[in-house]
Amino acid sequence: MSSLPARADGTRAEILRAAACLFRDRGYHAATVRDIAAVAKMKAGSIYYHFASKDEILAEVLDLGIERIHAAVRDALAALPPKSSSIEAIETAIRVHLEILLRYGDFTSANIRVYGQIPEAARRRSHPVRQAYADCWTALLTRACRDGVVRGDIGVKMLRLLLVGSMNWTVEWYKADRGPVEDIAGSVSKLFFEGVLTPEARTRWLRRRGKRA
Amino acid sequence: MSSLPARADGTRAEILRAAACLFRDRGYHAATVRDIAAVAKMKAGSIYYHFASKDEILAEVLDLGIERIHAAVRDALAALPPKSSSIEAIETAIRVHLEILLRYGDFTSANIRVYGQIPEAARRRSHPVRQAYADCWTALLTRACRDGVVRGDIGVKMLRLLLVGSMNWTVEWYKADRGPVEDIAGSVSKLFFEGVLTPEARTRWLRRRGKRA
DNA sequence: GTCTATATACGGATAGAC
DNA sequence: GTCTATCCGTATATAGAC
Numbered sequence: 001m002s003s004l005p006a007r008a009d010g011t012r013a014e015i016l017r018a019a020a021c022l023f024r025d026r027g028y029h030a031a032t033v034r035d036i037a038a039v040a041k042m043k044a045g046s047i048y049y050h051f052a053s054k055d056e057i058l059a060e061v062l063d064l065g066i067e068r069i070h071a072a073v074r075d076a077l078a079a080l081p082p083k084s085s086s087i088e089a090i091e092t093a094i095r096v097h098l099e100i101l102l103r104y105g106d107f108t109s110a111n112i113r114v115y116g117q118i119p120e121a122a123r124r125r126s127h128p129v130r131q132a133y134a135d136c137w138t139a140l141l142t143r144a145c146r147d148g149v150v151r152g153d154i155g156v157k158m159l160r161l162l163l164v165g166s167m168n169w170t171v172e173w174y175k176a177d178r179g180p181v182e183d184i185a186g187s188v189s190k191l192f193f194e195g196v197l198t199p200e201a202r203t204r205w206l207r208r209r210g211k212r213a
Numbered sequence: 214m215s216s217l218p219a220r221a222d223g224t225r226a227e228i229l230r231a232a233a234c235l236f237r238d239r240g241y242h243a244a245t246v247r248d249i250a251a252v253a254k255m256k257a258g259s260i261y262y263h264f265a266s267k268d269e270i271l272a273e274v275l276d277l278g279i280e281r282i283h284a285a286v287r288d289a290l291a292a293l294p295p296k297s298s299s300i301e302a303i304e305t306a307i308r309v310h311l312e313i314l315l316r317y318g319d320f321t322s323a324n325i326r327v328y329g330q331i332p333e334a335a336r337r338r339s340h341p342v343r344q345a346y347a348d349c350w351t352a353l354l355t356r357a358c359r360d361g362v363v364r365g366d367i368g369v370k371m372l373r374l375l376l377v378g379s380m381n382w383t384v385e386w387y388k389a390d391r392g393p394v395e396d397i398a399g400s401v402s403k404l405f406f407e408g409v410l411t412p413e414a415r416t417r418w419l420r421r422r423g424k425r426a
Numbered sequence: 427g428t429c430t431a432t433a434t435a436c437g438g439a440t441a442g443a444c
Numbered sequence: 445g446t447c448t449a450t451c452c453g454t455a456t457a458t459a460g461a462c
Contacts, residue, residue: 026330027241027242027327028240029239029240029242030330087414087418113329113330116326117243148413149414150410153403154404159404161382161383162379162382162401162404163379165378165379165382165385166375166376166382169375169381171329172329172378184371187371187375191367191375191408192408192409193409193415193418194418194419195405195407196367196372196405196408197300197406197407198361198362198364201362201363202406205300205406
């Protein structure tokens with residue numbers, strides 16, 4: 001239920017794809033309208049038949065990126081068997097987030113990379129869409145917390161920021177030759193759920209922590 | 214032992230500080246030499262008495278950012294009691310990395326934000342410095358692995374990318390009003406070492422994992 | 427060591443032919 | 445719906461006065 005099909009007459013979609021790709025690779029300012037046009041196999045002037053300004057392209061790329069990943073995660077969660085545990089829900093969300101981000105992810109990764117570097121106005125504009133996706137994760141983690149599955153001493157907001165952050169950062173280092181996205185998703189889940197300590201080290205560590213508290 | 218003092222005659226350092234701040238907030242291309250000059254309380258032409266080009270400023274900002282954080286982490290590790298565990302070393306590195314990044318971090322966070330969006334040539338130029346810092350973490354985690362403290366089934370490289378990634382991502386959301394950096398460092402350590410599951414959920418989860426394997 | 431003035435190039439955006 | 449041509453602002457960088 002992404003908003004892409006709505007106005008995707010082909011050319012428009014092509015321009016958006018080109019823009020997302022260039023924004024991602026070079027940043028918003030360094031990607032010129034001429035560059036975008038070239039990738040979309042047109043001349044710069046033609047862009048303005050489809051979009052009023054470069055800013056409008058940016059706005060659409062940003063929203064599409066989040067909406068796409070949000071929709072995929074939402075659909076995957078809805079498709080889970082009704083009695084699934086909140087742990088399975090998180091596992092699923094991790095896998096789908098990474099799949100969209102790394103496999104079909106020009107829009108999403110463009111979003112992740114340029115968001116911190118665009119004018120305040122553009123940020124405010126796309127804030128609602130971002131917030132909606134953040135809320136999705138908050139709900140997921142809050143439920144897990146209430147179910148007694150996830151620890152309550154770190155705080156749901158912090159957990160979300162750290163977890164989603166480590167996933168988002170993958171756009172900085174992932175290359176297709178690093179193995180399938182599923183493996184990364186598996187590592188993220190393992191690490192997030194179990195932590196990194198071996199059983200023996202864990203026992204020692206918890207004992208020490210206990211003493212301190 | 215950062216390379217800052219070497220040529221920091223004041224004006225030069227001021228320009229670098231201004232540039233780092235603007236690169237961080239707007240990205241490399243959007244931050245103009247005029248902007249940098251204005252923040253450093255000069256006119257654009259004067260910049261070129263101190264630097265040959267904007268690219269040179271970028272190169273220096275990038276290297277300084279990494280060298281600073283690397284030096285701080287290295288010093289903190291060297292200052293640990295000789296019999297410290299590899300776990301304490303990692304804990305220390307996490308804390309110092311976050312402190313430098315979030316408290317004195319214009320250079321470091323500029324680095325983190327713009328690295329993905331600068332020309333290939335600039336990236337290659339600063340690669341050695343980045344690699345050296347990455348090696349520092351690899352050594353830390355490899356030692357912990359060898360000591361039987363850290364699990365071996367995820368892979369040291371993946372662990373490093375996910376851990377450092379979740380920390381680096383904090384530049385996207387941290388604001389001073391979110392509480393002291395130490396608290397964030399504590400949360401990161403807890404999450405990284407222990408994972409997020411409650412003891413009961415952990416038992417169930419491990420049993421399920423065991424069955425699958 | 428910093429200024430003003432300017433060369434030169436390139437950016438976003440528009441007008442009007444086709 | 446796409447093109448060419450072009451306006452106009454702004455970017456990096458330089459030259460030379462002070």
